[in-house]
Amino acid sequence: MRPVRLFSARRSAIAAIALLAGGAGAGHALAAGGGLSVSPGIFERTANPGNVGSLKISNTTGTSMAVKVVLRPWVQSPSGEVSPNRGRTLGEARLSASSFTLGAGSSQLLGVSLARTPAGRSLYGAVEVTGMPGGRATNGIKIAYRLVCSLRLDAPGGAQSFRASAGSLIEQGGVKHGTLLLAVRNTGNTIAPIGGKVRISGSGHSLSANATAKAIVPGATVNVPLVQLLGSLPRGRYTVTVGLSQGGHSLGTVTRTIELR
Amino acid sequence: MSATLPRSRVAAPALIATLVAVLASATAAHAEEGTSIGGTVESTLGLSVGEPSAFTRSGASRRGRVFTALIPIEVTATEGPTWLSIADGEAFAGRRRGRLVKGTSTLAIPLRAAAGNGPYRSLDAAVDPVLEEWGEPVSLEAAAIRLRQTVRGRAPRTLRGYHKLLLVTITAAGP
Numbered sequence: 001m002r003p004v005r006l007f008s009a010r011r012s013a014i015a016a017i018a019l020l021a022g023g024a025g026a027g028h029a030l031a032a033g034g035g036l037s038v039s040p041g042i043f044e045r046t047a048n049p050g051n052v053g054s055l056k057i058s059n060t061t062g063t064s065m066a067v068k069v070v071l072r073p074w075v076q077s078p079s080g081e082v083s084p085n086r087g088r089t090l091g092e093a094r095l096s097a098s099s100f101t102l103g104a105g106s107s108q109l110l111g112v113s114l115a116r117t118p119a120g121r122s123l124y125g126a127v128e129v130t131g132m133p134g135g136r137a138t139n140g141i142k143i144a145y146r147l148v149c150s151l152r153l154d155a156p157g158g159a160q161s162f163r164a165s166a167g168s169l170i171e172q173g174g175v176k177h178g179t180l181l182l183a184v185r186n187t188g189n190t191i192a193p194i195g196g197k198v199r200i201s202g203s204g205h206s207l208s209a210n211a212t213a214k215a216i217v218p219g220a221t222v223n224v225p226l227v228q229l230l231g232s233l234p235r236g237r238y239t240v241t242v243g244l245s246q247g248g249h250s251l252g253t254v255t256r257t258i259e260l261r
Numbered sequence: 262m263s264a265t266l267p268r269s270r271v272a273a274p275a276l277i278a279t280l281v282a283v284l285a286s287a288t289a290a291h292a293e294e295g296t297s298i299g300g301t302v303e304s305t306l307g308l309s310v311g312e313p314s315a316f317t318r319s320g321a322s323r324r325g326r327v328f329t330a331l332i333p334i335e336v337t338a339t340e341g342p343t344w345l346s347i348a349d350g351e352a353f354a355g356r357r358r359g360r361l362v363k364g365t366s367t368l369a370i371p372l373r374a375a376a377g378n379g380p381y382r383s384l385d386a387a388v389d390p391v392l393e394e395w396g397e398p399v400s401l402e403a404a405a406i407r408l409r410q411t412v413r414g415r416a417p418r419t420l421r422g423y424h425k426l427l428l429v430t431i432t433a434a435g436p
Contacts, residue, residue, distance in 0.1 A: 035309030041340040041433035042304060060307075074436050075388055082436050083346065083389040086353040124436055130350075130428065140361070140420055141313045141330065141408070144350050146428040147306050150436060191436050217436050 034060030034105075036067075036131040036145040047114060047122050047153035052093075055110045055149075057129055059102040065131040067102045069095055069110060071151060073125045076220040078183070084126035084148055092118045093125070093151065102131070114153065121155035122189040124217055155189050162249040163188035164216075169240055169256045170223055176231040181223040182242055182254070186216035192247030198226045202257075203236030211242065235260055306433045307337035309401075316410060316420045325370075325413025328420055332406040332429065340434045341397045346389040347374045347406060350426035359384030361410060361423040372425065373409045381409055389430060 037058045045052045059065050071093045072084035096111035114123070131145035154160070167183030184194055195213030200206065209227040216222045226242060237259050244251040311333035319329040336343060352358040359371035371385040374392055382390035393404060406429065410420060417423075 035307055035335070037305050037307030037337070039306075040304035041306040041338060076436070077388040080435075081344075081388050081391050083348070083430075083432070086348075126432075140316060140422075140424045141332075142350075142424065142426045143310050143313060143332065144426060144428050145308050145310060146348065146350075146430040147308060148430060148432040149306055150434050215436050 034062065036061070036065065036129070036147060038127070038129050038147045038149055040149070042150045042152065043112065043127060044150075044152040044154065046156055047118055048156070049114050049116055051111060051113045052153065053112050055112060055127065056107055057102065057110065058107040059131065060105060061133065062104050063133055064101055064103045065133050065145075066099075067108070068099050068130045068132075070098060070128045070130075071095065071112075071125055072128050074217045074220075076217045076222060078221065078223045080214045080216070080222045082126075082217065084128045086128075090123065090125045090151075092116060092123055093153070112151075118153065120189040120218060121159040121161075122191075122218065123151070123153040124191050125151045127151050152191060154191075160190050161188040162190060162192065162246045162251060164194050164244055164246065164251050166242070166244065166254040166256075167221065169226075169258045171229075171258060171260060173229070175229050175233055175235055175260045178229040180226045180229060180240070180258070180260075182211070182226055182240075182256070183221055184214075184216065184224045184244070185221040186218050186246075188246065189218050190247060191215055191217065194224060194244060194246045194251070196224075196242050196244040196251075198243075199241045200227065200233065200238050201241075202238035203234060205233050205236075205238075207232055229260070233260060302339050304339050305337060306340070306343070306431060308429065308431045309335040310429050313408075316408070318419075325411045326418070328410045328412070330408040332408065332427075334404050334406060334429060336395070336402045336404065336431055337400050338395065338431065338433055339398050341395060341399075342434060343395045343399065344391045344432040344435065345376055345393040345395075345404065345406070346391050346430045346432065347384065348389045348428040348430055349384055350428040359386075361420065361425050363423045368410065368412060368423065370411050370413070373411075375407045375409070376404055381407075384427075 039056045071090040073088050074082045075085040076082045092115055094113045102108055127149040129147040165185045165187050170181040172179045193213035193215045196211045198209045198211050211224055211226045214222050214224050240256045242254045313332040314330050316328040316330045320327045349359050357367050360367045371383045373381040373383050375381040376392035379392055
């Protein structure tokens with residue numbers, strides 16, 4: 001009986017695939033569905049001059065799209081959020097094409113190359129793909145697609161540098177509902193998240209915690225959350241010791257004092 | 262206010278779940294025969310955007326008249342986390358950034374946007390505001406961007422004639 005049961009299950013699977021394909025197809029036809037996609041979502045290679053790989057951009061909508069692809073540096077806020085810096089481009093990296101029309105249902109392969117070894121041996125930025133569908137603005141709002149992939153051209157193994165410098169402590173909120181943060185600047189050349197172990201002591205109390213690791217663009221400064229206070233410490237003067245680490249490498253210990261309010 | 266996405270695309274995750282269940286059943290039966298089934302998924306970032314709704318007046322307060330609109334979207338991302346944000350597609354600096362425009366005039370208060378349970382965030386910020394974050398890979402994940410425009414004082418009573426190009430943005434895995 002087993003072969004019969006197996007055949008039945010496989011036939012159901014084929015029916016489900018047909019149903020899925022039909023349903024998705026109908027959706028595309030209904031409202032000019034589909035969209036814009038880019039592969040890979042994260043473009044990570046070693047930063048060696050020459051060709052480093054390719055990107056595939058696909059338009060699965062029912063209309064053609066004017067596509068623009070630009071490699072940009074990141075701009076990072078103190079909270080760690082990043083977006084492409086739309087006022088600048090990455091000089092060292094090149095694309096085989098940056099502006100083209102992508103017909104309905106078509107794809108385009110783009111080559112990515114590195115003109116020279118980047119300063120600092122690594123290069124991090126955004127692949128910004130903007131797709132502008134044809135047609136006029138409706139309801140006052142015109143929509144364009146923007147896909148932002150991460151471009152990570154890492155330094156070769158022996159040239160990777162894990163380093164950071166710490167700034168001041170920041171108390172956000174109060175001792176009952178606040179967060180203690182440490183301003184950290186990534187002075188190395190990797191994007192490996194920076195975190196660490198925290199010990200707070202003083203006023204007869206102490207507290208240990210693991211700091212939330214944050215990916216910091218080389219050269220940028222981010223306020224790394226050390227600990228949620230949540231009333232666990234009374235107001236007073238404390239010594240805060242942070243053992244910073246990045247990608248499994250110890251970056252040393254930082255000691256600061258702070259008056260918690 | 263209405264905004265539409267194709268029903269069958271929204272229903273696709275349910276169909277995928279059905280398909281996975283059926284395939285799992287078939288796999289279990291097949292495993293007894295000594296054959297394994299597997300596959301890989303190409304690293305992809307995809308976005309589908311529906312038609313935005315018209316701005317409609319949704320209320321008034323001491324702060325002024327409030328207009329709202331919706332943009333339906335679907336996101337596919339094989340790498341987590343993924344961030345949804347929205348940016349001004351016409352001005353990336355200066356007084357016009359994030360503001361609806363009509364000819365040479367610009368509304369005093371910037372457009373704001375929100376998604377999910379997140380707060381409204383102003384579109385005139387130097388870094389594009391993150392409206393929603395998905396920590397895990399997502400497939401045809403439906404979401405809606407809510408736009409809110411407040412006007413006050415001698416500003417126009419409707420938004421007729423005002424326009425803006427908005428970049429609906431999906432960012433893969435941050436830096």
